[in-house]
Amino acid sequence: MFAVIKTGGKQYRVAANDKITIMRLEGEAGEMVTFADVLMLANGEDVKVGAPLVAGASVVGEIVEQDRGPKVIAFKKRRRKNSKRKRGHRQDLTIVRITEIRAA
Secondary structure (H helix, E strand, C coil): EEEEEEEECCCEEEEEEEEEECCCCCCCCEEEEEEEEEEEEEEEEEEEEECCCCCEEEEEEEEEEEEEECCCCEEEHHHHHHHHEEEECCCCCEEEEEEEECCC
8 A cells, every 4th residue: 555645845655664755844753743635545456546635544654863965065156257156055854754554
């Protein structure tokens, strides 16, 4: 059984015991989170597609850790203008282990 959920403006295909890295969620390691935005459920040949969400379905996961992504450097240079800019960014991420997929 797997589901397609939406969180942080992105969509993820998840199954039980999967680990996914998503945009930062509030909470500490060990806390449970529920994703109510389930776009699709599939169990073998039985497929339910929401319009836009599957009614009554949810996905439960456990926060494994709060992490940060790799550093991304944004370097801009304007040639012959003696102008340049260097900025770094690290995205805050949350690693979640999917524990259960609940169907309606």
